[in-house]
Amino acid sequence: MSKIIQVGMAEFKLAKSPDKLMTAGLGSCIGICIFDKAIKLGSLTHIMLPSSAQARNPQNAAKFADTGIELALNEMGKNGAVQSRLLVKIAGGAQMFKFSGESDIMKIGERNAMAVEETLQKFKLKIIAADTGGNYGRTITFDPESGDLLVRTIGHGERTI
Amino acid sequence: MVFDFSELSGLELDALREIGNIGAGNAATALAQMLGAKIDMSVPKVSILPFAEVPELIGGADSHVVGLYLNASGSAPANILFILPINKACYLVDMLMSRPLGETQPDNFNDMQLSALMELGNIITATYLNALAMFTNLDFRPSVPALGIDMAGAILDAVLAIFGAVADHVLVLETEFTKDEEDIVGHFFLLPEPGSLDTILSSLGVSIG
Numbered sequence: 001m002s003k004i005i006q007v008g009m010a011e012f013k014l015a016k017s018p019d020k021l022m023t024a025g026l027g028s029c030i031g032i033c034i035f036d037k038a039i040k041l042g043s044l045t046h047i048m049l050p051s052s053a054q055a056r057n058p059q060n061a062a063k064f065a066d067t068g069i070e071l072a073l074n075e076m077g078k079n080g081a082v083q084s085r086l087l088v089k090i091a092g093g094a095q096m097f098k099f100s101g102e103s104d105i106m107k108i109g110e111r112n113a114m115a116v117e118e119t120l121q122k123f124k125l126k127i128i129a130a131d132t133g134g135n136y137g138r139t140i141t142f143d144p145e146s147g148d149l150l151v152r153t154i155g156h157g158e159r160t161i
Numbered sequence: 162m163v164f165d166f167s168e169l170s171g172l173e174l175d176a177l178r179e180i181g182n183i184g185a186g187n188a189a190t191a192l193a194q195m196l197g198a199k200i201d202m203s204v205p206k207v208s209i210l211p212f213a214e215v216p217e218l219i220g221g222a223d224s225h226v227v228g229l230y231l232n233a234s235g236s237a238p239a240n241i242l243f244i245l246p247i248n249k250a251c252y253l254v255d256m257l258m259s260r261p262l263g264e265t266q267p268d269n270f271n272d273m274q275l276s277a278l279m280e281l282g283n284i285i286t287a288t289y290l291n292a293l294a295m296f297t298n299l300d301f302r303p304s305v306p307a308l309g310i311d312m313a314g315a316i317l318d319a320v321l322a323i324f325g326a327v328a329d330h331v332l333v334l335e336t337e338f339t340k341d342e343e344d345i346v347g348h349f350f351l352l353p354e355p356g357s358l359d360t361i362l363s364s365l366g367v368s369i370g
Contacts, residue, residue, distance in 0.1 A: 008213025009222075009318060010329070025222030025314015028322055048212070048322050060329050096319040097230060097307035108322045137315025139223055154225055154311055155268060 004141065005044075007031075012045045012062035012071055014079060017145035024139045026092035028109035030065070030116055030132065033089045033142040033149055034072050034125070036081035042144030043072045049108070050115030065115035073123060088125050089149045089161060090116055091140050093132035109133070129161035174207050176367045177334055180293060181205025185336035185349050187292040188285045192338065192346075195284065196256045200346065203337040209330050212321055218335060219244050219348055222314025225267065226250075229282030229308055230320055233290055233301040237357035237364075240320055241286050241303075244313065245347030253346070254278060275308065282306050289349065297364040323354065332358065 002018035009029060015021045017040035023031045026046070035042035045068040052064040061067040076086065093113035113132045120127060131138070131151050141150045152158045169177075185202050193200040208218075216222035227250040229243045245253070251265040254274045265274055283306055294301050309316045321331060334351040353361060 009216075009314070009321065010212050023222075025216060025312035025316075025318070027311070027315030027318040029318045048318060063329070094315065096309050096311065096315055108319065137312035139312065139314075 007044045007046050009046055010048050010060055010063040012043065012068065012075070014041065014043045014075055015142075015144055016041050016079075017143070020144070021142045022140065026138045026140065027094055027096045028092070028112060030090055030092035030109075030112045031138075031140045031142075032065075032069060032072065032116060033140075034069075034076060034086055035088075035142075035144050035147055036076065036085050037087065037144075037147055038082070038085055039080055040144050041076065041079055041081050042142055042147075043076055044140075044142055045069065045072050047112065047116070050111045065112060066119050069116070069119045069123065083123075083125075086125055087147065088120055088127045089129040089142070089147070090127055091131040091138050091149065091151050091161070094134050094136055094138070096135060096137070131159070131161050169209075173362055173367050176362060176365045177207050177332075178205045180296060180361070180365075181207070181334040181336050181349075181351065183296050184289040184292045184351065185338075188289040188349065189338055191284050191288040192281075195281065196253070196340075198256065198340055201339045203339070206333075206335045208333050208335065210333060211330055215321065215331060215333065216314045216317055218333070219313045219317075220246065222312060222317075224313045225311070226313045226316060227278060227308070227310050228313075228316035229278075229286060229306050230316070231286050231290075231306040232304045234304070235300045235302050237297075237299050237301070237360040238354045239301070239357055239361075240323065240350075240352040240354070241289060242317075242320055242350040242352065243282055243285055243347055244316070244350070247310070249346055250278060250310075253281060257281060270310065279306065279308050282308065285349075289351075293351075297361055299360065299364050320352065 007023040021044035032045045047068040061071040093109040189202045225247040247267045254265045336349045338346040
């Protein structure tokens with residue numbers, strides 16, 4: 001029996017095929033799927049913020065792009081993944097509210113996406129597919145078996161990347 | 162400074178509930194006047210929740226909702242979020258525009274309907290904030306409200322990101338508006354920024370241990 005493992009805001013989960021990983025309602029947050037196809041192991045980190053550096057309270061590693069990716073790599077490694085085989089797909093990073101304020105939180109999605117890319121680059125990991133930006137939410141389901149990432153939206157279609 | 166919301170005393174929680182009561186009471190009256198209908202409200206609930214559980218309050222991260230958000234700056238910065246299920250939002254628009262219920266459909270909001278929703282949110286949130294300001298004697302300067310129509314989780318996370326840098330939990334003051342007894346119209350959230358809680362509580366003369 002395969003399970004669909006739910007990943008909440010600021011959470012990290014691992015899954016082995018035939019299980020799948022899902023996170024619902026990504027707005028400015030980003031879902032980072034890192035997977036090792038050879039052993040059919042995948043992980044999903046639902047990050048909220050770009051960097052733990054400005055945080056007063058950085059205990060929860062999965063909340064930030066920098067520490068979240070590090071956490072995922074460590075946990076993947078402990079479960080037999082090989083770093084050179086790892087591939088990455090990401091989704092989210094939208095700008096949810098439309099108004100003309102110049103407040104920082106309005107650009108948080110964009111800043112999240114940039115931080116994810118930078119951190120992945122630091123670990124020499126490649127993003128092979130991304131569905132980020134826009135002004136709409138995304139619900140994503142990741143299948144570690146095929147590496148398929150299903151992105152569902154309200155009014156902006158459904159796609160597999 | 163209260164860093165850990167779980168240290169709040171019973172008295173402090175009561176004071177917060179009272180704030181919710183007064184703010185939402187005024188907002189419910191404003192809503193009733195606009196709609197020409199009777200609007201009831203629940204006793205406010207104060208919850209301290211981890212981020213991951215907040216979307217559950219409004220039917221799950223996946224549910225299709227309309228969210229109106231505004232940020233109030235001043236001596237006690239806070240965030241206000243009014244969230245209602247999409248089908249209820251459609252009804253409200255129909256009622257506001259005096260049209261038969263069911264005419265507005267979730268997938269085809271036009272500018273006129275969006276602006277009706279915006280106006281509705283404007284009045285409700287401004288009323289809430291005014292009541293809060295009168296009650297606490299603090300000054301709250303509201304931002305222009307922002308409107309989002311999408312998944313509940315997606316709307317919430319942009320707002321929760323403000324708290325993410327300093328906390329893993331959020332204090333939610335929640336009131337439900339109902340019309341004709343069972344119909345849940347919407348949820349009203351007041352999310353004080355972490356440092357603001359002290360300011361609000363001391364303005365009410367509730368000391369913090």
